[in-house]
Amino acid sequence: MVYADSKVFFNTLDDYTISLDASTGKELWKTKVGDINKGETMTMAPLVVKDRVLVGDSGGEFGVRGWLTALDINTGKIALRAYHTGPDADVLIGQSFHPFYQQDQGKDLGIATWPADAWRIGGVQLGVGFPTMPIRT
Numbered sequence: 001m002v003y004a005d006s007k008v009f010f011n012t013l014d015d016y017t018i019s020l021d022a023s024t025g026k027e028l029w030k031t032k033v034g035d036i037n038k039g040e041t042m043t044m045a046p047l048v049v050k051d052r053v054l055v056g057d058s059g060g061e062f063g064v065r066g067w068l069t070a071l072d073i074n075t076g077k078i079a080l081r082a083y084h085t086g087p088d089a090d091v092l093i094g095q096s097f098h099p100f101y102q103q104d105q106g107k108d109l110g111i112a113t114w115p116a117d118a119w120r121i122g123g124v125q126l127g128v129g130f131p132t133m134p135i136r137t
Helices: none
Strands: 002-004 007-011 016-021 027-032 047-049 052-056 067-072 078-083
Antiparallel strands (some): 002 007
């Protein structure tokens, strides 16, 4: 649970992020951000940065694909989602990313460096040490 902007934010194990008015306890918004039927769970506390509530999934032991989602602090609408593995577009790696080391240069390394289609069921790390991926605004 986290407090910011006179609101309390928390995640539920069945993949909802909820915002409450800190004074009254009234629910302000409730957003479904994952799918428990795929093995995704939400075991971490949200992180608030400016006008975004950042949340991520857990469930690597169930073979789910890891992601970070930014929700609008006032509406709960999903502002962006970045996956930990997969094509550059899914990982939100843009043209301005210029890695120093040669082995980190190239396109879609989040696919090419994983065996076959393993990138589709991996990369969950947020529950271990948030955040584990660069956050670009």
